Amino acid sequence: MATETSKRPNTLFRNLNAKIASLPMIFTALVVFVGGTVWTVVYSFTNSRLLPRLQFVGLDQYERLWSTPRWLASIENLMIYGVLSLIFSLTIGFVLAALLDQKIRFESVFRTIILYPFALSFIVTGLVWQWLLNPDFGVQHFVRGLGWETFTFNPLYDQSIVIYGILIAALWQGTGLVMCLMLAGLRGIDEDIWKAARVDGIPMWKTYIFIVIPMMRPVFVTTLVIIASGIVRVYDLVVAQTSGGPGHASEVPAKYVYDYMFSAQNLGQGFAASTMMLLTVLIVVVPWAYLEFGGRNKRG
Amino acid sequence: MADAVLTSHPAAGVEPFGPRPRRVFSRRNIFLYGTLIMVSLYYLLPLYVMIVTSLKGMPEIRFGNVFAPPLEITFEPWVKAWSTACTGLNCEGLSRGFWNSVRITIPSVIVSIAIASINGYALANWRFKGANIFFTILIVGAFIPYQVMIYPIVIILREMGIYGTLTGLVLVHTIFGMPINTLLFRNYFASVPEELFKAARVDGAGFWGIYFRIMLPMSLPIFVVAMIIQVTGIWNDFLFGVVYTKPETYPMTVQLNNIVNSVQGVKEYNVNMAATLLTGLVPLIVYFISGKLFVRGIAAGAVKG
Numbered sequence: 388m389a390t391e392t393s394k395r396p397n398t399l400f401r402n403l404n405a406k407i408a409s410l411p412m413i414f415t416a417l418v419v420f421v422g423g424t425v426w427t428v429v430y431s432f433t434n435s436r437l438l439p440r441l442q443f444v445g446l447d448q449y450e451r452l453w454s455t456p457r458w459l460a461s462i463e464n465l466m467i468y469g470v471l472s473l474i475f476s477l478t479i480g481f482v483l484a485a486l487l488d489q490k491i492r493f494e495s496v497f498r499t500i501i502l503y504p505f506a507l508s509f510i511v512t513g514l515v516w517q518w519l520l521n522p523d524f525g526v527q528h529f530v531r532g533l534g535w536e537t538f539t540f541n542p543l544y545d546q547s548i549v550i551y552g553i554l555i556a557a558l559w560q561g562t563g564l565v566m567c568l569m570l571a572g573l574r575g576i577d578e579d580i581w582k583a584a585r586v587d588g589i590p591m592w593k594t595y596i597f598i599v600i601p602m603m604r605p606v607f608v609t610t611l612v613i614i615a616s617g618i619v620r621v622y623d624l625v626v627a628q629t630s631g632g633p634g635h636a637s638e639v640p641a642k643y644v645y646d647y648m649f650s651a652q653n654l655g656q657g658f659a660a661s662t663m664m665l666l667t668v669l670i671v672v673v674p675w676a677y678l679e680f681g682g683r684n685k686r687g
Numbered sequence: 688m689a690d691a692v693l694t695s696h697p698a699a700g701v702e703p704f705g706p707r708p709r710r711v712f713s714r715r716n717i718f719l720y721g722t723l724i725m726v727s728l729y730y731l732l733p734l735y736v737m738i739v740t741s742l743k744g745m746p747e748i749r750f751g752n753v754f755a756p757p758l759e760i761t762f763e764p765w766v767k768a769w770s771t772a773c774t775g776l777n778c779e780g781l782s783r784g785f786w787n788s789v790r791i792t793i794p795s796v797i798v799s800i801a802i803a804s805i806n807g808y809a810l811a812n813w814r815f816k817g818a819n820i821f822f823t824i825l826i827v828g829a830f831i832p833y834q835v836m837i838y839p840i841v842i843i844l845r846e847m848g849i850y851g852t853l854t855g856l857v858l859v860h861t862i863f864g865m866p867i868n869t870l871l872f873r874n875y876f877a878s879v880p881e882e883l884f885k886a887a888r889v890d891g892a893g894f895w896g897i898y899f900r901i902m903l904p905m906s907l908p909i910f911v912v913a914m915i916i917q918v919t920g921i922w923n924d925f926l927f928g929v930v931y932t933k934p935e936t937y938p939m940t941v942q943l944n945n946i947v948n949s950v951q952g953v954k955e956y957n958v959n960m961a962a963t964l965l966t967g968l969v970p971l972i973v974y975f976i977s978g979k980l981f982v983r984g985i986a987a988g989a990v991k992g
Binding site for chain 2: 401402404405406408409411412413415416417418419420421422423424426427430439483486487489491495497498499500501502503504505506507508509510511514515516517518519521524525526528529532559563564567568612616619620622623626627630640641644645648649654657658660661662664665668671672673
């Protein structure tokens with residue numbers, strides 16, 4: 388469509404309306420995304436406290452960051468939470484999608500039920516699960532009431548397992564999305580593949596593992612990137628469910644950044660921590676973005 | 688029926704050929720529907736508990752169990768959550784947060800969609816040199832953790848004199864809604880037949896003429912999809928609400944968190960759950976009404992990306 392423009396000599400005023408209309412996009416891309424990121428990275432090398440100041444102190448902030456127990460706890464939590472939520476949400480999401488893809492009745496009812504938590508905010512999710520996991524009233528209390536007096540399940544008040552309590556809530560909220568993406572991927576698989584596999588007598592689970600999943604590689608990669616970038620960002624859920632407690636047992640990097648920037652008034656630490664978050668995301672996203680957008684030209 | 692047999696996947700091995708009547712209570716069906724029903728119950732449980740808890744009185748909560756339906760239904764927690772629940776010294780209830788969220792969401796949705804659709808249109812039909820570079824930055828930027836850009840935006844808003852105002856928050860939502868919505872519109876407009884666009888050009892229509900008279904009327908469905916994404920996204924936002932507004936203009940999610948997680952006073956779990964439900968109500972209504980379109984928004988935004 389737009390290729391015709393590139394054949395003719397380009398001047399600044401050619402296609403002027405489109406350029407004017409794109410100003411907000413250009414502003415967002417250059418000033419906010421690129422400019423803001425560069426700004427934060429630069430200021431992470433300064434000793435800014437209450438206000439940003441350009442007084443460079445080298446890697447001091449990073450050294451302090453990596454020797455702060457709270458940050459180390461945040462990173463550990465993020466790793467546990469991240470790995471487990473990737474594994475579980477991909478597995479559960481795929482299995483649910485496969486179940487829904489069996490030409491069943493009431494498919495849309497089931498899908499609606501499994502996806503609805505995704506419409507809720509992390510705050511609502513966190514508060515509901517805070518209530519369900521409340522040891523005095525929630526699941527633990529209920530099971531004890533059934534006669535199993537010693538039953539213990541209070542992740543939100545146990546430092547060693549609190550992150551799993553958050554994981555439960557996150558999975559409840561997010562697997563619906565994965566299921567939807569996977570279902571879309573499964574629907575894109577040619578019906579003939581299934582017929583061929585059946586003619587050859589390949590059992591269904593084998594067809595899924597050795598034929599369908601490899602064919603769905605792009606869907607898996609996209610889903611992975613989406614989940615991964617969501618994991619790094621996790622913030623509201625923790626704030627609502629545990630406020631980072633008990634102690635610092637459920638702290639996450641995003642919360643560390645917020646607290647240092649806006650409560651502890653130690654901007655330099657906040658910038659350094661957020662730069663580390665950025666680094667984590669770049670390791671995941673850059674290779675993907677290159678494959679997806681850089682290598683070839685889409686449409687046009 | 689024959690079709691159903693062809694497309695069903697036999698559980699194991701080679702089956703005898705030819706159409707076979709499918710029994711309703713075959714092992715396959717029991718397993719399939721049994722699993723799905725269990726899963727559905729698990730997903731519905733929190734919603735059920737929220738509703739049930741919000742309709743009980745506090746004594747009943749203390750002595751009963753969370754899953755039991757209320758013996759005496761009371762709507763008092765709802766009234767209290769809406770109009771008298773306290774955050775700190777302020778006891779106006781969630782209603783204030785609700786109206787703040789309405790005041791934030793409506794302009795944010797309108798502005799962000801207007802801008803994103805024009806961006807998408809320019810990218811799909813009027814691509815100028817370098818446009819794709821900006822677009823790539825935009826998409827990659829969508830993955831940058833917000834925490835990296837929070838503070839620079841504080842500075843930008845402060846320089847513009849709109850830090851802490853509604854206008855500032857609308858701008859922030861417009862910025863962060865831009866990647867996904869631009870992508871959505873770009874892909875949609877790119878699928879509109881080229882001949883239509885060319886015919887309009889021949890007839891002398893320009894950039895805005897084609898947008899308003901041809902593209903806009905043709906793309907109502909995608910506007911609805913974008914609206915669903917934006918309404919739920921902005922309503923559910925917490926981080927930007929905390930950072931870019933003042934306590935008087937806190938959106939509902941922030942106020943809800945302050946009410947429920949406030950340390951002082953006796954915990955009133957029924958009021959908390961009523962408040963939580965109230966906050967979740969708007970996105971839930973959007974979700975249940977929009978149905979397939981919501982799914983389409985997710986799929987279009989994600990898989991095509």
